[in-house]
Amino acid sequence: MENLLWLIPVLPLLGFLINGLANKRLSVNISGGIASLSVLGSFAISILLFTQLVANPEMVVQADYFQWLRAGSFELNFGFLVDRLSVIMLLVITGVGFLIHVYSIGYMHDEEDHARYFAYLNLFVFFMLLLVLGSSYVLMFVGWEGVGLCSYLLIGFWFKNTNYNNAAKKAFIMNRIGDLGFLLGMFLIFQTFGSLDYDTVFTAAQLMQFDVPVLTAITLLLFVGAMGKSAQIPLYTWLPDAMAGPTPVSALIHAATMVTAGIYMVVRSNVLYVMAPFTSEIVAVIGLVTAVMAALIGLKQTDIKKVLAYSTVSQLGFMVVALGVGAYTTALFHVITHAFFKALLFLGAGSVIHAMGGEQDIRKMGALKKALPVTHFTFLIGTLAIAGAPPFAGFFSKDEIMASAYVYSPFIFAILAITAIITAVYMFRLYFLTFHGAFRGSKHQADHLHESPSTMTMPLIVLAILSTVGGFIGMPEIFHAPHFLKEFLKPITAYADSYHFGHVSHMFEYVVVGVTLVVLALVIYGTHNKYVTKAHVPVPESQLTGIQKVLANKFYIDEFYFNLFTRPMNVLSRFSYEWIEKGFIDRIVNSFGQLTNGASGLLRLTQTGTLGFYIFGMVIAILVIMLFKFVI
Amino acid sequence: MSNSILDIVHINNYVILASILFSIGVLGVMFRRNTIIIFMCIELMLNAVNLLLVAFSTMHSDPGGQVMVFFIMAVAAAEVAVGLAILVMIFRNVNSVDVNILNRLKW
Numbered sequence: 049m050e051n052l053l054w055l056i057p058v059l060p061l062l063g064f065l066i067n068g069l070a071n072k073r074l075s076v077n078i079s080g081g082i083a084s085l086s087v088l089g090s091f092a093i094s095i096l097l098f099t100q101l102v103a104n105p106e107m108v109v110q111a112d113y114f115q116w117l118r119a120g121s122f123e124l125n126f127g128f129l130v131d132r133l134s135v136i137m138l139l140v141i142t143g144v145g146f147l148i149h150v151y152s153i154g155y156m157h158d159e160e161d162h163a164r165y166f167a168y169l170n171l172f173v174f175f176m177l178l179l180v181l182g183s184s185y186v187l188m189f190v191g192w193e194g195v196g197l198c199s200y201l202l203i204g205f206w207f208k209n210t211n212y213n214n215a216a217k218k219a220f221i222m223n224r225i226g227d228l229g230f231l232l233g234m235f236l237i238f239q240t241f242g243s244l245d246y247d248t249v250f251t252a253a254q255l256m257q258f259d260v261p262v263l264t265a266i267t268l269l270l271f272v273g274a275m276g277k278s279a280q281i282p283l284y285t286w287l288p289d290a291m292a293g294p295t296p297v298s299a300l301i302h303a304a305t306m307v308t309a310g311i312y313m314v315v316r317s318n319v320l321y322v323m324a325p326f327t328s329e330i331v332a333v334i335g336l337v338t339a340v341m342a343a344l345i346g347l348k349q350t351d352i353k354k355v356l357a358y359s360t361v362s363q364l365g366f367m368v369v370a371l372g373v374g375a376y377t378t379a380l381f382h383v384i385t386h387a388f389f390k391a392l393l394f395l396g397a398g399s400v401i402h403a404m405g406g407e408q409d410i411r412k413m414g415a416l417k418k419a420l421p422v423t424h425f426t427f428l429i430g431t432l433a434i435a436g437a438p439p440f441a442g443f444f445s446k447d448e449i450m451a452s453a454y455v456y457s458p459f460i461f462a463i464l465a466i467t468a469i470i471t472a473v474y475m476f477r478l479y480f481l482t483f484h485g486a487f488r489g490s491k492h493q494a495d496h497l498h499e500s501p502s503t504m505t506m507p508l509i510v511l512a513i514l515s516t517v518g519g520f521i522g523m524p525e526i527f528h529a530p531h532f533l534k535e536f537l538k539p540i541t542a543y544a545d546s547y548h549f550g551h552v553s554h555m556f557e558y559v560v561v562g563v564t565l566v567v568l569a570l571v572i573y574g575t576h577n578k579y580v581t582k583a584h585v586p587v588p589e590s591q592l593t594g595i596q597k598v599l600a601n602k603f604y605i606d607e608f609y610f611n612l613f614t615r616p617m618n619v620l621s622r623f624s625y626e627w628i629e630k631g632f633i634d635r636i637v638n639s640f641g642q643l644t645n646g647a648s649g650l651l652r653l654t655q656t657g658t659l660g661f662y663i664f665g666m667v668i669a670i671l672v673i674m675l676f677k678f679v680i
Numbered sequence: 681m682s683n684s685i686l687d688i689v690h691i692n693n694y695v696i697l698a699s700i701l702f703s704i705g706v707l708g709v710m711f712r713r714n715t716i717i718i719f720m721c722i723e724l725m726l727n728a729v730n731l732l733l734v735a736f737s738t739m740h741s742d743p744g745g746q747v748m749v750f751f752i753m754a755v756a757a758a759e760v761a762v763g764l765a766i767l768v769m770i771f772r773n774v775n776s777v778d779v780n781i782l783n784r785l786k787w
Contacts, residue, residue, distance in 0.1 A: 652787040655786050655787045656783070656786050657784060657785050658779075658780055659780070659783075660710055660711065660780070664710055667710065
């Protein structure tokens, strides 16, 4: 099996090269087909690996390809490591990635730059696979940076629009800030353990004492990287702006895969995090605040993609809380289910936008369920999943997060529960405003409403099925079914499990399930009442006041960052340009030219043209020479 | 031959004469406007040097000086030929032999 391992990332890389070099010569279907097939190939190999790893708990597929770095006593091999954690990520990335590639064939059908799009998409999959396959932090960092780059390329795909370019820049720069923390963490790891391979670091870490300051520092710095990549406070503002990219990009990168890289990194390093309780507490708090804030902002957004973007930030907050309380398997569980239903929701939103001819404002939508039956039904499933309705996927993972949080701190559990309720509210608000009620768009849009082609609806259906049954891999104990995921990941979390942990009582679980059902029913009734029966349409921002205005303006964080960072930077930049560059350096450089000009202006006066003057000069020169020779 | 002539006319006189002749030549080249006069002054300088060379050759009883004089005379002849050819061409173009007319190669 090791000999096929290298194919997993190389197939998308080939797709990137073919699409990138052939560019305009390929039609949409062919370039999309090549891209999708390459990801499908990686998916097939991942399935093979998965079947092998299922059979054998302790097995790890490893392959070292070449020695990459060597400096003194430090050696680094370019190698892949596939254990049970990586194989799950591989399946999610290639599986959901494949579906999104197929969807893109339909979505980007009228785009003339489609080859570049599919090339970037394949390149992204390549880097993401490198990230999860790497056997050391350095290779993970290569993938980490690479997906940041592809995110920039894809957000700014329609580069002729300056706003989109700014959004792409914002995403990349914020990612970079996180990457600085990641790099510092890597340096510290190297200094402490002498190596950056997972094997070496984790076995050495287990020999250290609990709660050593250096481990706290390492885990904090690595988490800064995760904050940037997984859009936690304070580095989350790039994600809503990233909606400027094509919708499948939002689905793939900013819902299912790239933003989960931070979560993956922490789960991979669970040995380090479980031994640094201070960091874990900070992680949990940051996740909690992110979840609540983003959910509140999502309540008042009117762009269909922005609601989903803030929803993603909020759900990432949930995952990070799970990491903070030590429930690493649970966080990964939510990563998987979130990938399913968030990709589904984004693709559904893309279908809606496609049908509405580019309109993204939900105030102009409504009553779309008749014209877009498949989209409507799958979107409903996605909404139920994210709201945590049993038996859909989101219920099980969210339930588990909240249970783990309760064990750690009932306060965190309470806030999470409130956030879950807010999640249900804004998602059903979105659903009802988009698909029910009366159509509020223009006549032109009404005439052109059509269901999307099968390349777009098939992935929706597949994802809807996954969102429905995906939760069954992790059933809580009360349902008397084995928790497949926890069993599967036991070798990975073996060390962390030795530190744990309380369990919630069965009575608690029953209560939570019951309350969830009741609250969900109330929320659905309430939102239906407000947005369908009473046909309340969100008012334009200018008419909002008080707390609603603050929420609609996203707590004014963007403006705050602008004034705190961008403005001083611009002032400094202008100062450097005017005073240092033009006033100082240019003056010095120009003075050389002026000096030459001045000197030549003086020297040319000797060229008088009269013969007598030249001979006179010669005579004087000879006299001077003779003077020097015979007198001095 | 002995330095008989130098017993009668001391070497200093030859040196002074040659220097005066040379200076007259130099001043003539610098300050005269007629090109033909300038050529003549150049010849004057050359001949002053010839004279001095011969005088020293006699003083040191070294024929080398006189050989050099032969060379200088030959070169002077050739140079005059070329110079007069140039002068004729200039005259054909500007119709004058005034040196100060040719002053356009200036800044």
